[in-house]
Amino acid sequence: MDIQLGTNTLRNTNGTFLAHGKEQIRIEWAEDQQTLALTMGVFMPTGTEVATLKQNVWETNPNDRFLLTSTPEILKVEDTTLKTTVMEIHKAENKIVNIPAAKFYTSKGTLSEISAEWWRVGNKMELTGIDTDLEGGAIELPE
Numbered sequence: 001m002d003i004q005l006g007t008n009t010l011r012n013t014n015g016t017f018l019a020h021g022k023e024q025i026r027i028e029w030a031e032d033q034q035t036l037a038l039t040m041g042v043f044m045p046t047g048t049e050v051a052t053l054k055q056n057v058w059e060t061n062p063n064d065r066f067l068l069t070s071t072p073e074i075l076k077v078e079d080t081t082l083k084t085t086v087m088e089i090h091k092a093e094n095k096i097v098n099i100p101a102a103k104f105y106t107s108k109g110t111l112s113e114i115s116a117e118w119w120r121v122g123n124k125m126e127l128t129g130i131d132t133d134l135e136g137g138a139i140e141l142p143e
Contacts, residue, residue: 001027003139004098005119008130015097016138019106023138027089027097028055036091038075040104042066047109053077112141 002011017025026039042051051066052059056075058068066086069076077086090098102114110122118128124142 001029002094002096003027004092004096005102005114006100006117006128008119008127009132010139011131011133012136013134013139014136017141018138019110019112019141020108020143022107024106024141025087025104029095030055035070035072036075036089036097038068038077038087038089040077040087041107042077042086043105043107043109045105045109045111047105047107049107106141110141 001013001015002009003013003015015027016023024041028037028039030037037055039054041049042053043049051061053068056068056070058066065079065081067078067080069078073091075087075089078084079086084103085101086104088099088101090100092098099114100116102112104112106112112121113119118126120126121141
């Protein structure tokens with residue numbers, strides 16, 4: 001799967017984002033191959049997990065704080081308390097997904113943000129215009 005994060009293209013990934021050695025996000029093509037499925041843990045800046053989404057179904061989501069909107073073309077997770085987009089994923093052709101916007105924390109409270117121009121992870125990494133082949137591997141966020 002190729003994933004576009006802002007102006008960055010990560011080709012040939014397995015759709016998994018690893019943070020601190022653990023899977024935090026997994027993007028999959030649903031069995032019918034027509035829609036996307038998202039699995040992710042949603043964390044606070046303290047690193048406390050506040051919600052868990054597994055293949056587009058909330059396992060935990062106290063007080064329905066997070067809203068998942070799913071269409072055949074777009075998946076979007078929003079924080080209804082902070083009025084922010086946690087993750088937005090657009091389906092493109094040839095099993096390419098585009099993430100034009102995201103703002104989420106890792107299990108250690110590191111902020112990861114994606115905009116139309118860049119992808120930032122804490123103060124450790126900012127990528128703009130990168131095109132790389134991950135050879136079927138995961139996307140690893142820096143510590």
